[in-house]
Amino acid sequence: MPNPNFKDVKIKIGVAGCGALGSIVCKALQEGIKGYEFVGVSDLKTPDFGVPNMSFNELAKNCDLVVECLPPKVVPELAREVLGQNKDLIMISACALLLYPEIYDLTQNSQGRIMVPSGALSGLDAVTALSCAEIESAKIASTKPPKGFKGAPHVVQNDIKLDDISEKTLLFSGNAYEAAKAFPANVNVAASLSLAGIGPERTKVEVWADPNATGNAHEITVKGGSSTIINRVENQPDPTNPKSSMLAGHSIVAALKKMTTQITAV
Ligand SMILES: NC(=O)c1ccc[n+]([C@@H]2O[C@H](COP(=O)([O-])OP(=O)(O)OC[C@H]3O[C@@H](n4cnc5c(N)ncnc54)[C@H](O)[C@@H]3O)[C@@H](O)[C@H]2O)c1
Structure with missing residues (x-):
């Protein structure tokens, strides 16, 4: 008996926030992702992706699944609407889980x-796989050009002169909760690692400023009884929003494809 979910039923989907990352998702949905019906968007501007722009409430009402690509402070409002209507939420602003x-x-x-x-x-x-056994320690070191930290509470409170940094410098070391307070605009990756691994209290975070860095680099080191995971990614800034990276948008599209593709690597 064929599985009807893969052939007949389409998941009604909407996108909240159509900036740098949301636009990547909207374009992919407009071109068509198997198993989805693109129903609408929600943005303060009027995005042109061939679907209506609606309120969070209407988006949740009309969709089975909503993709969040908003500024973190707006995420609780969207989450209230989507989860309040018993719908599913793909959340790219992982830091909202620590901040709210x-x-x-x-x-x-x-x-x-x-x-x-x-x-x-x-x-x-690999981290989620190892978490099914045992993880002893998890650390993420994030490195960006100094200007990427402008206005961060930790920088302002400690009067750190970003323009004077001439070599790679450790700005912060603490757990993911402390990192969320110190660098709220830079902790999405720390929040994601916490969720996949051993939680925000036990996840160590280092924040480095490097005047020679051209993009944002994140290196995770996760140790467990059976494996040690060392993984590094270097992302160039998104041309439409230098604080973002396009890989994050592509990761949403990949997650959507994983949910509706019949044979997939998970
Ligand atoms: N998980 C990760 O690794 C990762 C990586 C990069 C960015 N992010 C996060 O993803 C989120 C989106 O990033 P981005 O680069 O696309 O941001 P962006 O600023 O380019 O886009 C945000 C969009 O939200 C819209 N918006 C703002 N307030 C709104 C409201 N009240 N109602 C409806 N729309 C509203 C804006 O008009 C804009 O189009 C941010 O929170 C960012 O921190 C996560």
Whole structure:
């Protein structure tokens, strides 16, 4: 008996936030991803992806699955609508899980679920596999050009002169919760690693400023009884939003394809 899910039923999908990352997802959906019906978007601007622009409430009502590509501070509002209507949410702003713990509470009273794509990070597949056995330690070291940290609370509070940094310098070391407070705009990857591995309290984060760096690099080191995972990714800034990286947009498209492709690497 053929599985109807792969051939007949289409998942109704919408995208909230059509900036650098959301546009990558919208373009892919507009071109067509097997198993999905692109229903709508929600953005303050009027994006032109051939579907209507609607409120978070309407988007949740009309969709089975909503993709979030918003500024983190808007994520709780979207999560309330989507999970409140028992729909599923793909959340790229992983840092919102650390910054707004009420999002966890929303899942407790919902039949909807939250899926966090790998984003700008690599190696999470192995980390989730090792977490099924035992992980002893998990660390992420993120390196960016100094200007990438402009305005971060840790930089402002400690009066760090970013323009004076002439060599690779450690700006911060702490756990993922502390990193979220110190560098809220730079902790998506730390939040994703925490979720895949051993949680935010035990996940160590280092933040480095390197004047010779051209893009953003993230290196994870995860140790368990049976494996040591060392993985590094170097991302060039997204041309439309230098704070973002295109890999994060592609990771959402990949996650969507994984959910509807009959034979897939997971
Ligand atoms: N997980 C990762 O590895 C990773 C990597 C890069 C970026 N991110 C996160 O992804 C998110 C999106 O990044 P981006 O580069 O696409 O951002 P962006 O600024 O380019 O786009 C955000 C979009 O949201 C829209 N928007 C803002 N407020 C809104 C509201 N109230 N209602 C509807 N739309 C609203 C804006 O108009 C804009 O189009 C950010 O939170 C960023 O931190 C995650």
